[in-house]
Amino acid sequence: MAASSSGNRILLHKLNELITFKRICNITQHDIFIRRIRTSRSKCQLQPKMHTKSPPQMVGVVGLEIHAQIHAASKLFSSSGVRFSAPPNSLVACFDASLPGTLPVLNRRCVEASVMTGLALNCTINRKSLFDRKHYFYADMPAGYQITQQRLPIAVNGSLTYSYLGGRKRNQVVTKNVRIKQIQLEQDSGKSLHDDHRNQTLIDLNRAGVGLMEVVMEADMECGEEAAAAVRELQLILQTLGTCYGNMAEGQLRVDANVSVHRPGEPLGVRTEVKNINSARYVAKAIDYEIQRQMEVLDTGGTILNETRAFDSKSGATVPMRDKEGLQDYRFMPEPNLPPLFVYESVASVPAGVDPTQVVVIDRLKAILPELPGVKRAQLVEEYGLLPEHSFTLVNEVGLMDYFERVIQKTKAEPRKVIGWVIKELLGNLNQNGLRLTQSPISSEALAELLNILESGHISTSAAKVVFQEMWKLPEKSVKQLVAELDLELISDQEQILQICRRVVDAHPEEVRVIRAGNKKVLNKLMGIVQKETKGRTDPLQVRRILEEMTS
Amino acid sequence: MVWTGVAGTRLHIAAARPVHHRSMLLKPAAHGACIRYAVPPWRRWMSKRDSSKSSFVSKVPQFPTWEPVAENQLPPRTKISPDLVDKLERLALVDFGNQEGVNCLEEAIRFADQLHVVNTDGVEPMDSVLENRALQLRNDEVKESDCVSELLQLAADRVEEYFVSPPGNIPLPKREERLAMLKHSAF
Amino acid sequence: EDINSGQTQTFTAMLGLSIKEVSAALRDGRMSATQLCRTCLDRIQETRCLNAYITVTEDLAMRQALEADGRLSMGKPLGPLDGIPFSVKDNFCTKSIETTCGSRMLRGYRPPFHATVVQKLLDQGAVLLGKTNLDEFAMGAGSTDSVFGPVRNPWSYATPYCTYHSEGKDPESDWVITGGSSGGSAASVASLSSFLSLGSDTGGSTRNPGSLCGVVALKPTYGLLSRHGLIPLVNSMDVPGILTRNVQDAATVLGVLQGQDEKDSTTVSVPDSPASLPEDLDIRDVCVGIPKEYHAPGLSADTLAQWDRVAGMFEQAGARVMEVSLPHTQHSIVCYHVLCCSEVASNMARFDGLQYGHRSEVDSSTEALYATTRHEGFNDVVRRRVLSGNYFLLKQSHERYFVKAQQVRRLIAEDFWRVFRAGVDVLLTPTTLGDAARYADFIQEDNRTRSAQEDVFTQPVNMAGLPAVTVPTALSSRGLPIGLQLIGQTLQDRKLLTVAQWMEQRLDFPIICFHDDTQGQDGQTGSRERMQFRIIKDNTKSHAVIK
Structure with missing residues (x-):
């Protein structure tokens, strides 16, 4: 019935008035209207239990804390190297092992990376930021504290615009915004390998001290899909900037979610923290599971504990971790070995006596900021006349945009036609077979060739599709060869x-x-x-x- | 040292050292020193007031100038509850040892309470004297690498190239058990 | 035999010289670096009852001395410190040499690197004699709380004090402390076994023993000397300290050690300065401030008399001497106590036995391992400061104690800055409340109480990051040294030392010297009178490890 959201509101208001007079039947009508209203909005709303006489439905409230490993040659405060896999404890400086008498020295590249990320996320860069110690004991954190930025981080108050394909057919670009509370620099911890056999823990400090950017996203998201899309967008931005490679499997990007549920208009519910989400596809799963779990607990009259839960990928469920909330007190203290970190607006604002090449200048970084994904998408639409959902997919899939542009270069076919082949045929088949673009049997040159033959009228579209499948199976054969072998030339007579x-x-x-x-x-x-x-x-x-x- | 004044009277710090005012017998110099003074040589360097020389008033204050802090100026004395004892021991992973240790903490807090007589309205906390100095940044270069053998040989226990610890994420036992555990340890 | 003993006597006499003088002797060939080193090592042996050294690096020292001789014989010394023996407080990292901080926790720990200041001295050709004793982890004001036992003040065995105690009292039980926490360093310089020593100064840990042992002790401006390799007590206040027998020597060493270090982000760069202090200071250009709050309760009559005397000395010579006020002085010690404990709580968190140091046998869990290791490795003093500090940093107390102390710290620093802005060049104050206490008396109160008493005049300087030096002034009525402190402006260390040298030259404080020393050679040792220095033969077990 009602299509627009303002129409919804007026309608609801009218219905609310009606309800007070004609209870039963109107309530039923009311429910139906609400159901319809709901489904015409974001698809990500879960279908909770229907209650008669109930106030508005519960919704999820999701915030994220994302740790992104800074891509740099050396660590945040020490000059040992950074690599994903290396022999245990081979990338450890004396400072990383917390040898007494060693002191932190800040890596300029890490500061630049966090400033660039802040700029890309529309943050205010704090000209002065401070470092603090956060104390807790853990075997993979030798100093007994982590150096982080609790009081005054490097960047604050930004925003991230993200999109996902929604709608019934998943072909509508839904664009949302999430506020970035802050970005802070901090140390990564080492790795603990549990040896249950011998009841001990092996500790590798290669990762201890690697620079991290913690990006804190406010609780503006409502469900797993939105959170996953936001993570994906952040990942793309970081990869474009080169500040983080964002490979979740290698732990370069780690996501912790803060999840609660409430009814709109009411105060926020108790939140839980969900950790151990170590792949992109688990982001949505873990969060949706937790939202559902919390709703069920509340529906049955229970209460939500403020606790930390771990996501178990095997069962798809979240399980409680050891509850330390009551006991934990990080006893924050300013890091006395690091004077305040100053970044400067422009070379002109660098004080006399300070070498401008040794400090971080925001203008210099602004000038070398590469094109961000959002800009790229808009450009694709403008340049090639693509639909928004297509340009979204092109930018979203690693390397696909380059592939597309290479095909465009080599073919006379129109972009609108090319995009169909790239997305439906190529990407479709890749996904079906679980392959990445780099593993595609069909190169951009080959696809371009096929399209050229199609364009020139030698074969029909349906024939081309057949050829495509053959090319997939026999990548070593040339397009011309296959067309000839399959006898698919259009009849010219x-x-x-x-x-x-x-x-x-x-x-x-x-x-x-x-x-x-x-x-x-x-x-x-x-x-x-x-x-x-x-x-x-x-x-x-x-x-x-x-x-x-x-x-x- | 707690500066407490009861009804305005001043209590000094317990005298650290006895002040001996005996005059000393002169002993002749043993050997090696060719000194021919009426008083033993070292007497020359002893402190003595020579008021006859001064033709000006000394700028040095002749009496202590501290204002004692009265007990009633201080906030109520903090008592450390057994729960807080337990919490501190778990957070710090250091034990109080015995009741004396807890008493020491209470005294330390009492001593620190004297801070509250100082008016700090509008005063910015000071992290360090370097607060206006910019942090020096270093180039992103690898300089310290591959000291694995050097580092590992410092550790009392290790497994191949790993540092090793017992399993983690196990909370400390209750306080009574902990005290027993520590009693059995080497020291 | 006769010639040798004569030679030995000559060499022993060299021990009382200044660095400048002995360096000239080395360059002139009147003595070799190896002979000098040997003499110092012998002196260490003779004075081992003082318990000043934890580790004596005999072989290393002789090797270094030999190398110095090679350079000296070719007329190519590295600088004013080439061949000069020195000692280092045992909380400075020395590569492959045991560094214990006076604690069980680091017994047997051999760092894989040198502290920057140690490296700089070695680069100048100085000869490392060994690591000196200290209060455990530099926590204390007496050098009485070390796992290796307390340090004894060499003046306990000098005639003035012994005479004072002549009525049948046993010198064994009447010996006095060095003060702390750099007691071993001060004792090594005062007993003439080393020409210079590196201490650390957080709340007075270098100046306090310097004053009680009658040597010059300099705490440079915070950030002037690198702390890389100095095992920290309070990172925002620690400074490596320099102990020497005269002010010019301290200036020479300062010139070698100062400078920015890329391994320490809290260091500043300063322009190089000439090694010698100017001798032509016109004292009439100097304004000396006397802070009235520095007459604290418990100030001894002797110290007050010296303070009077030296203030008068400045005034008579034409300097502008004026009373000034540092109103928050009285609260400084409380502020220091809170900030010190808090940083200690944080800095000690790294000692868990996993990567280095003592490790307990418990293996039920990581937490249990940590708890027992720290129980076994730390003494009571350390444990109590860790617990206090953790209390002050708790969420519930953070504002009321830690932040409050940080605010008071600013008030204290501003007190100083205001006075200096008003035209004062240096401040003249006592260094300690009195002379050295008997050990038997000192241990009647607990460590925290003693530290609060002893650090009264010295720790405000650390909170403001200023340079300060203690200059030996006179002997007390008990025959023990009294020193006075001069405090200067930030980064004005040379100016401070110039004024200190002026003061020193007019005070004529005696040098302690070995029993058999005669007047020395050719009057080089100056006109200073010699003290009798009696060594008590004792059977106490040596704690020093001779390498």
């Missing part, structure tokens, strides 16, 4: 086509009569028969024209 059409028309007098009577749709059936007879080697438009003539 007009006479032959006319003859075949004549034959089909004569063989189907009933259909012809129906067409003549006005039902043009039946023409498609005849066309299909002709295509079958010719093994798709006829141009559909041509065939249609001929058949129309013959049946007029």
Whole structure:
């Protein structure tokens, strides 16, 4: 009934008035309206239990704390190297092992990375930021404290615009915004490997002290899908900037979610923290599970504990971790070995006596900021006339945009046509077979060739699709070879086509009569028969024209 | 040391050292020193007031100038509850040892309570004297690498190239058990 | 035999020289670096009852001395410190040499690197004699709380004090402390076994023993000397301290050690300065401030008399001497106590036995391992400061104690800045309340109480990051040294030392010297009178590890 959201509000208001008079039947109507209203909004709303006489439905409230490993040659406060896999404890400086008497020295590259990330996320860069110690004991944190930025982080008050494909057919670009509370620099911890066999923990400090940017996203998201999309967008931005490679499997990007539920208008519920989400596809799963769990607990009259839960990928559930909330007190203290970190607006604002090449200057970083994904998407739409959902997919999939542009370069076919092939055929097949773009059997050159042959009229579209499948299976064969082998060249002989059409028309007098009577749709059936007879080697438009003539 | 004044009277710090005012017998110098003074040589360097020389008033204050802090100026004395004892021991992973240790903490807090007589309205906390100096940044270069053997040999226990610890995420036992555990330890 | 003993006597006499003088002797060939080193090592042996050294690096020292001789014989010394023996407080990291901080926790710990200041001295060719004793982890004001036992003040065995105690009292039980926490360093310089020593100064840990042992002790401006390799007590106040027998020596060492270190982000760069202090200071250009709050309760009559005397000395010579006020002085010690404990709580968190140091046998859990290791490795003093500090940093107390102390710290620093802005060049104050206490008396009160008493005049300086030096002034009525403190402006260390040298030259404080020393050679040792220095033969077990 009501389509627009403002219409919804007016309607609801009117219904609320009605309800007070005609309780039962109107309540039912009310529920139905609400259900409809709900489904016409974001698809990500879960279907909670329906209650009669209930206030508005509970919704999820999701915030994220994302730790992104800074891509740099050395660590945040020490000059040992950074690599994903290396022999245990081979990338450890004396400072990382917390040898007494060692002191932190800040890596300029890490500061630049966090400033660039802050700029890309529309943050205010704090000209002065401070470092603090956060104390707790853990075997993989030798100093007994982590150096972080609790009081005054490097960047605050930003925003991230993210999109996902929503709607019933998942082809509508839904754009949302999430506020970035802050970005802070901090140390990563080492790794503990539990050896249950011998009841001990092996400690590798290679990762201890690597620079992290913690990006804190406010609780503006409502469900797993939104959170996953926000993470994906952040990942793309970081990869574009080069400040973080964002490989979740290698732990370069780690996501912790703060999840609670409430009814809109009411105060926020108790939140839980969900950790151990170590792949992109688990982000949505873990969060949605937790939202559902909390709703069920509340529905059955229980209460939510303020606790930390771990996501178990095998069961798809969140399980409680050891509850330390009551006991934990990080006893924050300023890091006395690090004077305040100053970043400067421009070279002109660098004080006299300070070497401008040794400090971080915001203007210099602004000048080298690369094109961000959002800009790229808009450009694709403008340059190639693509639909927003297509440009979204191009930018979203690693390397796909480059692939697309390479094909465009080598083919005369229109971008709108190319995009169909790239997304439906190529990406579709990749996803079906669980392959990454880098593993694609069909190169951009090969696809371009195929499209050129199609464009030139040598084969039909349906034939091209067949060729595509063959190319997939036999990547070593050239397109021309395959077309020839499959005998899929379009029939160029007009006479032959006319003859075949004549034959089909004569063989189907009933259909012809129906067409003549006005039902043009039946023409498609005849066309299909002709295509079958010719093994798709006829141009559909041509065939249609001929058949129309013959049946007029 | 707690500066407490009861009804305005001043209590000094317990005298650290006895002040001996005996005059000393002179002993002749043993050997090696060729000194011919009427008083033993070292007497020359002893502190003595020579008021006859001064023709000006000394700028040095002749009496203590501190104002004692009265007990009633201080906030109520903090008592450390057994729960707080337990919490501090778990957070610090250091034990109080015995009741004396707890008493020491209470005294330390009492001593610190004297801060509250100072008016600090509008005063910015000071992290360090370097607060206006900019942090020096270093280039992103690898300088310290591959000291694995050097580092590992410092550790009392290790497994191949790993540092090793017992399993973690196990809370400390209750306080009574902890005290027993520590009693059995080497020291 | 006769010639040798004569030579030995000569060499022993060298021990009383200043660095400048002995360096000249080395360069002139009157003595070799190896002979000098040997003499110092012998002196260490003779004075081992003082318990000043934890580790004596005999072989290393002789090797270094030999190398110095090679350079000296070719006329190519590295600088004014080439061949000069020195000692280092045992909380400075020395590569592959045991560094214990006086604690069980680091017994047997051999760092894989040198502290920057140690490296700089070695780069100048100085000869490392060993690591000196200290209060455990530099926590204390007596050098009485070390796992290796207390340090004894060499003046306990000098005639003035012994005479004072002549009525049948046993010198064994009447010996006095060095003060702390750099007691071993001060004792090594005062007993003439080393020409210079590195201490650390957080609340007075270098100046306090310097004053009680009658040597010059300098705490430079915070950030002037690198702390890389100095095992920290309070990172925002620690400074490596320099102990020498005269002010010019301290200036020489300062010139070698100062400078920015890329391994320590809290260091500043300063322009190089000439090694020698100017001798032409016109004292009439100097304004000396006397802070009235520095007459604290308990100030001894002797110290007050010296303070009077030296203030008068400045005034008579034409300097502008004026009373000034540092109103928050009285609260400084409380503020220091809170900030010190808090940082200690944080800095000690790294000692868990996993990567280095003592490790307990418990293996039920990581938490249990940590708890027992820290129980076994730390003494009571350390444990109590850790617990206090953790209390002050708790969420519930953070504002009321830690932040409050930080605010008071600013008030204290501003007190100083205001006075200096008003035209004062240096401040003249006592260094300690009195002379050295008998050990038997000192241990009657607990460590925290003693520290609060002893650090009264010294710790405000650390909170403001200023340079300060203690200059030996006179002997007390008990025959023990009294020193006075001069406090200067930030980064004006040289100016401070110039004024200190002026003061020193007019005070004529005696040098302690070995029993058999005669007047020395060619009057080089100056006109200073010699003290008798009696060594008590004792059977106490040596704690020093001779390498």
